[in-house]
Every structure is written in C-alpha cells, then in structure tokens.
Amino acid sequence: xxxxxxxxxxxxxxxxxxxxxxxxxxxxxxxxxxxxxxxxxxxxxxxxxxxxxxxxxxxxxxxxxxxxxxxxxxxxxxxxxxxxxxxxxxxxxxxxxxxxxxxxxxxxxxxxxxxxxxxxxxxxxxxxxxxxxxxxxxxxxxxxxxxxxxxxxxxxxxxxxxxxxxxxxxxxxxxxxxxxxxxxxxxxxxxxxxxxxxxxxxxxxxxxxxxxxxxxxxxxxxxxxxxxxxxxxxxxxxxxxxxxxxxxxxxxxxxxxxxxxxxxxxxxxxxxxxxxxxxxxxxxxxxxxxxxxxxxxxxxxxxxxxxxxxxxxxxxxxxxxxxxxxxxxxxxxxxxxxxxxxxxxxxxxxxxxxxxxxxxxxxxxxxxxxxxxxxxxxxxxxxxxxxxxxxxxxxxxxxxxxxxxxxxxxxxxxxxxxxxxxxxxxxxxxxxxxxxxxxxxxxxxxxxxxxxxxxxxxxxxxxxxxxxxxxxxxxxxxx
Numbered sequence: 001x002x003x004x005x006x007x008x009x010x011x012x013x014x015x016x017x018x019x020x021x022x023x024x025x026x027x028x029x030x031x032x033x034x035x036x037x038x039x040x041x042x043x044x045x046x047x048x049x050x051x052x053x054x055x056x057x058x059x060x061x062x063x064x065x066x067x068x069x070x071x072x073x074x075x076x077x078x079x080x081x082x083x084x085x086x087x088x089x090x091x092x093x094x095x096x097x098x099x100x101x102x103x104x105x106x107x108x109x110x111x112x113x114x115x116x117x118x119x120x121x122x123x124x125x126x127x128x129x130x131x132x133x134x135x136x137x138x139x140x141x142x143x144x145x146x147x148x149x150x151x152x153x154x155x156x157x158x159x160x161x162x163x164x165x166x167x168x169x170x171x172x173x174x175x176x177x178x179x180x181x182x183x184x185x186x187x188x189x190x191x192x193x194x195x196x197x198x199x200x201x202x203x204x205x206x207x208x209x210x211x212x213x214x215x216x217x218x219x220x221x222x223x224x225x226x227x228x229x230x231x232x233x234x235x236x237x238x239x240x241x242x243x244x245x246x247x248x249x250x251x252x253x254x255x256x257x258x259x260x261x262x263x264x265x266x267x268x269x270x271x272x273x274x275x276x277x278x279x280x281x282x283x284x285x286x287x288x289x290x291x292x293x294x295x296x297x298x299x300x301x302x303x304x305x306x307x308x309x310x311x312x313x314x315x316x317x318x319x320x321x322x323x324x325x326x327x328x329x330x331x332x333x334x335x336x337x338x339x340x341x342x343x344x345x346x347x348x349x350x351x352x353x354x355x356x357x358x359x360x361x362x363x364x365x366x367x368x369x370x371x372x373x374x375x376x377x378x379x380x381x382x383x384x385x386x387x388x389x390x391x392x393x394x395x396x397x398x399x400x401x402x403x404x405x406x407x408x409x410x411x412x413x414x415x416x417x418x419x420x421x422x423x424x425x426x427x428x429x430x431x432x433x434x435x436x437x438x439x440x441x442x443x444x445x446x447x448x449x450x451x452x453x454x455x456x457x458x459x460x461x462x463x464x465x466x467x468x469x470x471x472x473x474x475x476x477x478x479x
Contacts, residue, residue, distance in 0.1 A: 041084065044102015048086065049434035051106070058089040058109070058276075059404070061370030062336060066269045067107060070118075074126050077206035079198065080133040087125070091276055095220065099128040099136075109273045116219075118266040119203070119212035126199035126206070127213070134198060136191040196248050200255075209260040214249035221245065264298050268336045271306030275313060284310035301327055301334075308340065317344050335361055335368075342374065351378045369399050376408050385415035403432040420449035420456065427463065440467045 051057070058064065071087035085103035090096075093110040100106070105128045107121075115121040196213065204210045217240045275284055288307035292300060308323040321344055327337040342357035355378050361371045372391060379388035389412050392405070399405055406429035413421035427442035443464045447457070 040102050042102075044084075044086070044100065044104045047100045047102065048088070048104050049432065051100075051434075053434040055106075056091040057106075058091050058273075060272070060276075061373070061404075062339065063089050063269060063272065065368070065370065066265055069265075070122060071105065071125055071129070074122060074129055074202055074206050074208075078126075078129055078133055078202045083133060085129070085132070089273075091273075093277065097124050097128050099131040103132050105129065105132070109276065112273055113270060113277070115216065117209075117212065117260075118262040119209040119260050120216040121266070122206070122208040123199065123203055123210075123213035123216055126202040126208075127195045129202065130195040130198035131191070134191075134194055136195065192244065193247065196244065197251060200248060200251050204255045207258075207260065209258065210252040210255045211249070211257070214245050214252055217245050217248060264302070264334060265336075267299060267302035268305055268334075271302045272309060272336075274306060275309045281310055281313040284313065297330075301331060305337065305340070312340075312344055312347075315347075317348050320344055335365065339371075346374075346378060346381075351382055354378055369395060373404055373408055376412070380408075380411050380415055383415060385412050388412045389416070401432070403429050406432060418451075420446050420451055422446075423449060424456075424460065424463075427467075431467065436467050436470055440464065440471070443467065 067087045067089050071085055075081060075083065075085050083103060085105065087105050087107065089112070090106050090108045092108045093113075094108055095111045095114050096108040097111055098106050105125065107125065107128075111124060112121055115124075200210045200213055203213065221240050221242075271288070274287070279287065285307060288303045288310055291303045292307070294300070294303070304323055304327055308320040308327075311317075311320040311323070321341060324337050324341040324344070327334070328341065331337060338357055338361060342354045342361070345351070345354035345357065355375065358371050358375045358378070361368070362375070365371065372395060376388045376391050379385070379391065388408075392409055392412065395405060406425050410422050410425035410429060413419075413425065423442045423446035427439040427446065430436070430438040430442060443460055447460050447464070452460075
C-alpha cells in the first residue's frame with residue numbers, strides 16, 4: 001500500500017535518516033530501549049520541516065519568542081529540565097495543541113485566543129510537555145512492533161496533519177490505513193491521566209495557577225456540548241471526561257491557592273494574533289475600539305496596540321504610528337510598542353527612523369536576535385550589504401541554521417552581486433522549510449554561477465547529492 005507523498009516527504013528530510021534506516025528494537029519504554037538522542041533529534045527536525053509545508057507556522061519573531069519563553073519556563077520546572085524542546089505557533093483558528101517527536105510542540109493560535117488567562121494556556125502546554133517527558137509518543141508504538149524510524153515518523157505526521165487539515169492528513173491515505181494509524185498514535189487514558197498529573201505539578205512549580213487546567217478542560221467539554229461535531233479538535237486527540245476533570249481539580253486543590261496575574265506579553269500576543277485571524281481590518285478596528293475603555297491600564301494598552309496593528313493592515317500608518325507613539329511614552333519599557341513602530345517605519349520607507357528604533361531595542365535586549373535580523377533587513381534595503389554581512393556574523397551560532405538566517409544571508413549576497421552564494425543559501429533556506437525540490441534547483445543554479453572554485457564545488461556537490469538521495473529514497477518508498 002502506497003503512502004501519500006505528502007506524508008513521505010516528512011521523514012525523508014533528515015540527513016541522519018534514509019529509507020534504509022535500521023529497524024529499531026522497540027520505541028517504547030517497557031523494554032528499557034529508546035531511540036538514541038541523535039535519532040530523536042533528527043526525527044524532530046524532520047517533523048518540523050515537514051509540517052512547515054503543510055501547516056501555516058507563524059514566523060513572527062515576537063510570537064515565536066513569547067511561546068518559547070512560556071515553554072522553556074515550564075520545561076525548567078518539569079522533571080526533565082535539560083530536555084531539548086522547540087515551541088511554535090500554528091496559525092489556525094481551531095483550539096488545538098500537539099506534541100511531536102524531539103520535543104517539538106505546536107500550539108494553535110486559536111487555543112491562545114480562546115484561553116481566558118495565561119495560566120490556561122500554560123496548562124495545555126504543560127500537559128503536552130508531559131507527553132514528551134513521559135515518553136508517551138514512543139510508548140504508543142509498542143503495538144506496532146518492529147517499526148523503522150521513518151515509519152514511526154510517517155505515523156506521527158499523519159495524525160498531526162490530520163488534526164489540523166483533515167483533507168491532507170488522514171484523508172491522504174486509505175481509510176483502513178488511517179484507522180490503523182489512529183489506533184497506534186492515540187494516547188491512552190492512562191497516558192492522559194499521567195500527563196495531567198505531571199502537567200499540574202509543572203504548572204505549580206512554574207508559578208502558574210494549577211486550577212487553570214481543570215477550568216480550561218471544563219470549558220472545552222462545555223464547548224463540545226454546544227457545537228457537537230464542530231467541537232474543539234483538542235477533544236478528539238485528548239478526550240476529556242467528567243472523571244478526568246474531577247481528578248485534575250482534586251490534584252489542583254492540593255496546591256495552595258494563588259492569584260496569578262497575566263503578563264502584558266500574553267495580552268499583546270493575543271492582540272497581535274487576533275489581527276492575523278480571518279477578521280477584516282474594519283472588523284478588527286471595531287473589535288479593539290469597543291474594548292478601549294475596559295479593564296486596567298495595561299489591558300487598555302493591549303487593545304490600543306491591537307487597534308494600531310489593525311490600522312496598519314489598512315496601510316493607515318499615520319494613525320497607527322500616532323497610537324504607538326503614545327503607548328511608547330506611557331509604557332517605555334514595553335518593547336513591542338517600539339518594535340511595532342520600527343516595523344511601520346520600515347513599511348513607510350523611513351529606514352533612518354527604523355534603524356534608530358532597532359538600535360535602541362538592541363541596546364535594551366542584546367540577546368534578542370530578532371532586532372539584529374531586522375537591522376540586517378534595513379541595511380540590505382539601504383544597499384549596505386557589507387554592513388549587513390558583518391551584522392550576520394554577530395548572530396549566535398545556534399541561530400545560524402534557521403530559515404531566517406539563510407534567507408537574510410541569501411538576500412545579502414544578492415545585493416553583493418554574488419549569485420553563487422545567493423543560490424547556495426537560498427537552497428539551505430528552502431531545505432530548512434521542507435522544500436527539497438526547490439533546494440535542488442537552487443544548488444544547480446549555484447553550480448552554474450561564475451567564480452566557483454574547488455572548495456565551493458565540493459560543498460555544492462555534497463549538498464546536491466544529499467538532497468537528491470532524499471528524493472530518490474522517496475521514490476523508492478512509493479514503489
């Protein structure tokens with residue numbers, strides 16, 4: 001039986017895996033044998049590259065920074081504080097979250113927008129973290145016996161994509177195979193109970209309100225009664241029963257009650273994500289305008305921030321900048337206001353003003369690489385490519401393998417009239433987001449470029465062979 005190319009492409013994108021990968025003795029914990037850290041890392045990276053081609057992942061640096069900061073804070077309070085994790089936001093209105101291999105955890109923007117407070121969001125993330133730390137993903141394959149790593153990857157991809165986009169997930173394979181996959185990946189009732197128990201402990205230790213977990217679960221359960229078949233997708237992958245809600249409430253009650261205020265970052269990210277929703281700019285303006293007088297000064301400021309972003313969607317930059325300037329004056333330590341103003345200055349073509357703002361932001365937060373990337377973009381716009389190249393060298397090594405880095409590097413070399421390196425780094429960019437076909441095309445263009453030498457030829461040939469072998473393995477698995 002053939003698997004859909006959409007799913008197969010998922011597990012073929014890792015340099016550590018191939019179609020001939022050795023069979024694993026068992027991926028479950030009961031035998032005491034687990035996949036190696038290197039295999040798990042490769043599987044997770046492959047997973048993330050694949051879903052970027054199938055789901056809309058937020059590339060907004062502030063959204064990324066926020067969800068990762070919450071995630072890492074929770075991980076630090078978990079029973080595996082040194083475990084590798086990567087958190088990201090899927091731009092989808094459905095209330096959902098999922099844990100993938102290698103500690104990759106996705107949170108839908110719809111879940112964030114439908115949470116009433118930050119602790120509710122953290123409770124779902126803590127639950128997903130527990131699924132990873134307790135090895136539930138790998139335990140679920142014991143019934144499948146001798147699975148190869150690529151096969152396991154396909155199972156995970158099928159279900160994750162299906163929960164987000166059924167037409168291209170489970171629907172991409174036969175109903176019989178879909179049922180088999182569903183049976184193998186679904187978390188058991190004991191898995192869910194353990195994730196609840198461990199998650200609540202993590203929540204409390206991280207100084208969030210542990211009572212938020214049963215509260216949010218109860219809200220989801222009520223939603224299922226109101227909406228029937230349109231119930232939140234999270235309920236289908238994480239069934240919530242009255243006994244489970246009661247159990248989490250009893251566990252939460254064992255911790256001392258504390259009032260946990262929401263961070264302003266939480267409010268601002270919710271406002272920004274709302275502007276990414278399907279609402280029209282005019283409806284967004286009405287939404288935020290109607291809430292300008294509600295709540296505390298910080299809550300009002302979040303609505304003003306959302307209003308400014310909504311005006312920006314209409315390209316009414318002067319009105320948006322006026323709102324942001326007042327926010328900057330009233331809340332000078334809140335970086336999002338100055339960052340939004342700098343971004344609007346960039347859109348207006350006022351690169352001088354934008355550079356000043358990003359320079360100030362870099363001074364305030366020297367370890368926030370998003371401001372460095374923004375400055376590089378401005379330098380490229382101003383035809384200062386050599387300065388842009390120098391700034392890119394200042395990016396920490398661990399950020400030099402991401403799509404934003406490769407794309408910035410490619411654009412810099414394009415300005416420097418260096419087609420070889422432009423195509424070379426565009427190839428790496430395409431590969432990093434799961435577009436292996438486009439990566440091969442860019443490598444071919446780089447090989448045809450002038451100023452090639454033995455060293456660069458060897459690099460290009462190696463990458464060409466690597467990308468080509470992956471596509472060959474894909475073809476073989478389809479046969």
